[in-house]
Amino acid sequence: MSAAYKAEGNAALSDTATSGLPPLPPSLSAELDGDVAILHLARPDKRNALNDPTVLGLEAFFTGLPDQVKAVVLVGDGAHFSAGLDLSELQERDVAEGIHHSRMWHSVFEKIEFGRVPVVAVMHGAVVGGGLELACAAHVRIAEASTYYGLPEGQRGIFVGGGGSVRVPKLIGASRMMDMMLTGRVYDAEEGHAIGLSHYLVGDGAGLEKARELAKKVAANAPMTNFAVMHAVPRIAEATGSNGYLTEALMAAIAQNEEVAKERLRDFLEKRAAKVEKNR
Numbered sequence: 500m501s502a503a504y505k506a507e508g509n510a511a512l513s514d515t516a517t518s519g520l521p522p523l524p525p526s527l528s529a530e531l532d533g534d535v536a537i538l539h540l541a542r543p544d545k546r547n548a549l550n551d552p553t554v555l556g557l558e559a560f561f562t563g564l565p566d567q568v569k570a571v572v573l574v575g576d577g578a579h580f581s582a583g584l585d586l587s588e589l590q591e592r593d594v595a596e597g598i599h600h601s602r603m604w605h606s607v608f609e610k611i612e613f614g615r616v617p618v619v620a621v622m623h624g625a626v627v628g629g630g631l632e633l634a635c636a637a638h639v640r641i642a643e644a645s646t647y648y649g650l651p652e653g654q655r656g657i658f659v660g661g662g663g664s665v666r667v668p669k670l671i672g673a674s675r676m677m678d679m680m681l682t683g684r685v686y687d688a689e690e691g692h693a694i695g696l697s698h699y700l701v702g703d704g705a706g707l708e709k710a711r712e713l714a715k716k717v718a719a720n721a722p723m724t725n726f727a728v729m730h731a732v733p734r735i736a737e738a739t740g741s742n743g744y745l746t747e748a749l750m751a752a753i754a755q756n757e758e759v760a761k762e763r764l765r766d767f768l769e770k771r772a773a774k775v776e777k778n779r
């Protein structure tokens with residue numbers, strides 16, 4: 500990462516020290532709810548547009564989480580999740596600067612996707628451009644009814660740069676992504692849910708509560724299982740079958756060897772553990 504990005508990102512950090520969470524720029528805020536950290540995109544006057552300090556603040560947050568945090572909820576303040584890249588920063592970058600800027604986003608979003616703890620994103624209002632790219636780096640996505648998805652890069656004369664061309668097709672297919680970018684097609688919350696952009700669809704204002712509920716469940720899993728889900732599942736999905744089977748076998752053996760796994764299996768066999776039940 501370039502020193503210039505670092506310097507800008509460290510400007511005017513907020514005081515999250517009392518919670519043990521990393522210091523953040525003013526465009527982000529965070530609080531702890533037990534073992535779940537709630538991270539807010541906190542720049543509603545600019546529709547949570549992602550400028551460099553914000554993106555670098557995301558990196559500081561996800562690389563500096565204290566051990567007690569077992570899951571993160573990511574939510575946007577105001578009427579929109581995020582309007583994507585801060586277009587006011589998109590000055591006349593030359594080719595090399597453009598490449599480094601995009602690679603900086605890649606590096607930060609990789610720290611979310613392949614970080615230490617799973618992330619539950621709450622989406623509402625505009626989830627567009629880099630905002631959709633950010634949401635796609637989370638592991639579980641909840642959409643409130645107001646959510647709409649767009650990739651307006653085509654209209655702006657630019658291209659995705661935050662990993663969207665890798666992550667979005669994995670959710671909805673390259674064909675749908677091409678349509679979104681070429682025609683400016685916008686999916687509403689229900690359409691987005693039907694094609695796989697969200698895992699859960701809830702009413703307006705209900706997203707954060709649902710996210711807390713899901714994040715608590717995630718946080719209660721054995722840490723090695725969460726690690727395997729985050730780090731092994733997407734890589735196995737990209738591997739050849741033969742490599743995938745071997746990686747899966749190794750991961751399964753490592754997870755089952757953990758003391759917490761042995762305890763949980765004993766709990767089930769001795770009738771102390773919850774059964775798998777149908778949703779009521």
Ligand code: 1HE
Pocket residue numbers: 544545546548549579581582583584585586587601604625627628629630651652655657658659660661
């Ligand atoms: C912004 C941005 C932004 C708003 N960069 N400042 N993203 C886009 O192309 C989406 C552009 N934004 C919009 O289409 C609309 O702002 C929204 C639909 C998200 C919200 O509309 P609205 O009516 O609620 O807000 P607004 O009046 O348009 O914007 C409020 C303020 O936020 C205004 O600033 P102000 O100083 O005049 O008050 C806007 O200029 C500002 N604002 N969005 C900068 N994006 C790694 S590559 C990723 C590539 C991309 O993400 S491309 C997609 C960019």
